[in-house]
Amino acid sequence: MTSTFPLLQLPDRAIKTVFKQYGVTDLILFSTISNRAKCLVKSDKRNAYHIEFYIDRGCIVYLNCGTIIFFGESQQRESDIESLTPCAVRVEEQRPPSKISFTLPGYSVRDWLLHFMCVFNHPKINLSFAIRDEWMYSLESVRKIVEGISIKKLSVFENACEIMNYFPIMNSLEVKRFTLEQQLPEEDLNVIRKVLIGNIACLVIYRSIPIDLNMLLLMNCPDIDLCQSSITDKQLNKFIKLWLTGACPNLQDLDLDIVEQYINGFRLDHCVVMKGIKYEEFRDCGLTGCKYTIRKPDGTRALLSISDMTFSFKILDHDNTIS
Template sequence: MYWGMGAYGRKKKLTAPRSVVVKPFEKRRATFYVPKNALTMKEWLKHIQLIYNNQKIDYIEFSDDSHEFDIDDIKEVFGNITDVYIENTGCFTFNQMILEKFFPIEKLFIKNSSFQNSKIPESILSQNFLRLDIGVIDDDETITMTLDDLLLLNSKVANIENLQMTPKHFNKFIKLWQKGSNPRLEYLSIGYPNVEGSRDFDNILNGIKYNKFRSSENMFQSAGLLEPEVIDGMNIHRYDGTKATIGFGRDNWSMAVWMDHCIA
């Protein structure tokens, strides 16, 4: 699609497209050229949604040079979208505007580099998202967070990739969860580089009482997960009796909290 320059703020406006590219999943894309287009961008969107009988936009992604566009114009065309991806748009202020314009957001996908000094604001960590993803699998960018940052997490599901943190801090986090921290957390997955196998796993569970668990009957589900999962690992308990299962992968560990509604 082609864009024109907006009049105010030197921002590009979403003008009527000269061509439209439609690419259904797992199918060849179709390109339509419109020599005499009388439809606006918003009208084209509604037209395509009608053709494919799909009124919902699953997510919106902001990436390279997105900051050149008028955020109010984008919101006007695409409306309320609850799943938002923010990558390297080229402007920290624009990234903050995305969060404000599309509030409330249910699922947020971000990177450290999306924010000033590669520091994710506390106001984002403490929001009650259904799901918060920080970092990207197989990305060279490492995520820097502190133990206090982890304790601020208020999402039901949190996924953090390439996190630079020691097993000692993970151990402290789990112990603080047992004492009542992060009460909304249902599922946490952390990928971290330089794993030293069973030695790290022993350090993460150091001083924590647990028993081995295999999910033979129940599956774990959460509104922030795409589908129920089989959970195996080590069972631990919070002070109020709530059970959680700690699982270890090749380069990650996870914690599933078995709240009543999480049993599939």
């Protein structure tokens, strides 16, 4: 078939000129003809900015051009996702508006996932687990699909420990929560504590995590967002002083809130947080809190933002301006 496909008789440059008239669906189908066709589509650079695998919905590819690709969709609960072979693909294009669905013999969810990662130049996926009652696929079937694939962000609602045992390596971890949900089980807390002191690039926790000064100093993640922390203003003061003397060298961004403590009447006192620390103060003091910059002996600057229930720490480049 490849030798007789008319377009492939042309030189690469001529084929790329033809691509200008192709929609995404045309490119996808063309890319499955041969390795050369796949490489040509890859070089067209209609890149993806996200590839998401939702355990409650299936896979979604978001392209920079506005096109969205859906595949791996299932109406059955806790099904084996590989049973969807051949896997239907649905393409929604914006210009001109169109919705096209198709299947190709033998193409499974994993086949399409790897194919789209290649031709749309996106080497990692985001893997998102909804609450257990909404799962459409079994945990084991998802593991088989993404085996060997790099995970950029892992998002979980519950069963964090179980899920992270299946997918222990990721760039970013997000642990979500319900509004009135109980605290994490001790087993899950232990797993997350290990992640906090590991080499993960980004950590977002919407669950209540006991955080004290010792835990802050052990953190090795560059980007940390803890949305239900229990830190005190005196501990934050000590943390800042230790950072100024060399602690937490990898930290770039730290966001903490104390909503639960705030509800119980506790307020962060910026005077206590900044006591004994040399700083420059900026406008914006008031309802939005106060902002300060501090500087280490080596010239590294950090911006601190403090309100009654939030604390933010951000490393500034020397050229950064504060808004």
